[in-house]
Amino acid sequence: MIDLNNLKRGPIMMALIVGMFVAALNETLMGNAFPELMNSFDASATTVQWLTTAYLLVVGVLVPVTAVLQQWFTTRQMFLSAMSLFFAGTLISAVSPAFGVLLTGRIIQAIGTGMLLPLIMNIIMTIYPPEKRGGAMGMLGLVVMFAPAIGPTLSGLIVDGLSWRWLFYLVLPFALLSIIVGAAVLKNVSEVTKPRVDILSIVLSTIGFGGIVYGFSSAGEQGWSQPLVIWTIAAGGVALVLFIWRQLLLKEPVMDLRAFRYPVFALVAVLMFVLLMTFFSSAIMLPMFMQGVLMMTAFKSGLVLLPGGILNGLMAPISGKLFDKFGPRVLVIPGLAIAAVSLWLFTWFGETTTTGFLIAAHITLMVGIALVMMPVQTAGLNQLPRHLHPHGTAILNTLQQVSGAIGIALYISIMSGGQKQYLSNVSDPASSIEITKGLAAGINNAFWFGVIIALVALVLGLFLRKEKAPEQGQQEAE
Template identity: 75%
Template sequence: MNISEINSTSTSLDLKNLKRGPIMFALIVGMFVAALNETLMGNALPELMKSFGVSAATAQWLATGYMLVVGVLVPVTAVLQQWFTTRQMFLSAMSLFFVGTVTSAFAPEFGVLLVGRIIQAIGTGMLMPLTMNTIMVMYPPEKRGGAMGLFGLVIMFAPAIGPTISGLVVDGLSWRWLFYLVLPLALISIIVGFAVLRNVSEITKPRVDLFSIGLSTIGFGGIVYGFSKAGEHGWSEPEVIWTIVASVAALILFVWRQLLLKVPVMDLRAFRYPTFSLVAVLLVMLMMTFFSTAIMLPLFMQGVLLLTAFKSGLILLPGGIVNGIMAPVAGKLFDKFGLRVLAIPGLVIVVVSLWLLTRFDEASSTGFLVTVYIAMMIGVSLVMMPAQTAGLNQLPRHLFPHGTAILNTLLQVAGAIGTALYISIMSNGQKNYLSGSSDPQSQGEVVKALANGINNAFWVGVVIALGALILGLFLRKAKSQNVTIIESEERS
């Protein structure tokens, strides 16, 4: 499809009088509560296990099930956005999230709580790519970095403060307050969205290929589930092996079918654009590296430094705050200088930070840990949202929903793979250390074994981050495929 063809279809959407501020407010509040909810359960799991009398393996489904549903639903949003207006999608997503939150808050038993979390996840899975797509359409290319920076502030800052808020609430109040506190914010987002949100996407109502949706569900859902189980039980479990094999086979069929369909569920032609393809791979590697710190640092602080969950959350909080502050700053810098100028220094900072983390042991100070984590978050913020913006900028407008769905899906899968990978490396490092120890039962040796396993995981993180840095060297300034469209709309 050429530029003139895109222009002819997009002029039916009157965006010249669009009130961006109120729309951004509704989107950001909605994304804040959705993103916060992803990490809000972590410190509450022991209390929930006690309240409902369930095991850790059962309770962890409150987190795993949430990630699984989001991973399954995100690929389908590209089609949903062509069938329903932006307003319908947003209000449906936030209404589902609100219903799920109410269900969870008043759950009389664990099964009801899990159902509530799944309903929340359905809303989140719809909301994430919808928000990115709406921002990409509302703003011209030269202003998208700043707008995506605000989006980045939310999706990076909210999960970072989740464990701290969770620990504080659980220590002083009932776990149900984790949901009570979210309800007013979700309601505000619904009310504002109802009042100001307008449609910014082209409604084409394409034929929906149910077979593709089935393959997508099995493939992406199976990958998230299989790798999550691998991180929990190990790679040798038959359930893990067969789930991953089946999901990979489904994904191969899914890709093959999308290339044959005239109107695919997920248009993989987005990968024809070099910057988008490069950014997609780079973000997968960066997300896996980011997860290495998000998972390993709490384990290190609680298992090696012997800190409480609440204190470990407080130690990570400054990094989360700095990351939130840096996201819009990085967006503005991207608008001015482009991706390469930000990505190379950012990836260097990530590599050096991870290398420093490999040197941590039971004698490490919390102050040094805070400093290294803040540096790491600065590096991540210089790359994460600017890279997504640069990749999507190169796509023509009709591929925006597919591009956002592809990137969000890949990030979910990368998170699942990263979780399993680093936990398995850590576990093997622990076992290897204790097998060579003269006193493997002593508390001191157990602590050293855990530190050794975590250091091994960080070394793998260093290698992956170096790979991302090498990819970053190939980044070049790419011309937006939709500058003409935006300029035409603003002149009209």
């Protein structure tokens, strides 16, 4: 282990932030390119959707395993391997002559991203003392929120003016820069213990998390009655129960669930799960409303969401600094209240909704999320002892993937049910005007569900308190 007191953190943060930027940007960069990809490869929408579904599935399967990978390989090995895989996947995607090659490139990108997300959070938790982690996580939050926010707008510009391949060509220099800077400045800050790897746990983890993410993602598109949906969720649920049971029995678990013995971390895990269900689902619902009800183009809908995304990113470092000074409650409780109010505003959306009201409501949501997201994660991870940091970051990132899949499936199901109910009560259900009104009614129902979820998160937030990190207590005892 190196001397963390004399470590130059600035260059390391630069490498991490550039790497995180390209990984986060990549998650929303593809959406507007789907129509062009369907034409280029003569593929259906269901086939092209696998570019996103497979990406999320691989990330969801790989993240739980990263805790043990970080104990087998050095920080430099993990980061450079993750970014190299991401670079290779991006290059393969850019030059792909067939859809299968493009899908392979996306899967390789996802492997790199799945390794990268928890690794970066763990590096920050390691190189910064507890009293400075909020600011550092806030800087990371700037990238995590800002990059996906500009993704739809940027992809709309690129697809309109250039080939879809430029979505990958433009990412390549940033990925290469992160590799070069990382190779030059990144130090090994984690301890390589090489614990015994339990293969059965990895198999159960893959089936469990993969089955749940895939099953719920498919339910959102195909409906809950499909046998494939039912069986994948059931298999995932059984495997997940067996995985949890096995982790509690093992001396060296793949994912150490003893992190849940720490009450603040356990509360944060539940709070993040509930909050992210709403956050990811809103990101899907809003473009559907703007394009399906207000008849906006994909590019314009991306522009409408841009101010909120930018403001959210700019607020993340500020909320991190405030966390370091005042603790989580001062930020989290107002943030959750603001998020609940914004979702209530979303229930007013209809065919006559103005662009200004849309932007204002979305900005309100993004301000609330900025006050909550990074502070609450930092509060939870701060309570864990250092040896549990890799497991804590893996748990939170896994919950992010699972909650996103479950939330989107629930929201789309509620939306579809609301639209069907509306159309069943009108005289001409085939009318395009009535279909549009039905879609608006269904989306309103989904956002009312979001209000309830946000209020549950607010109640959970009331129990959050600031705890001293274990290393702070050791320093004071000495």
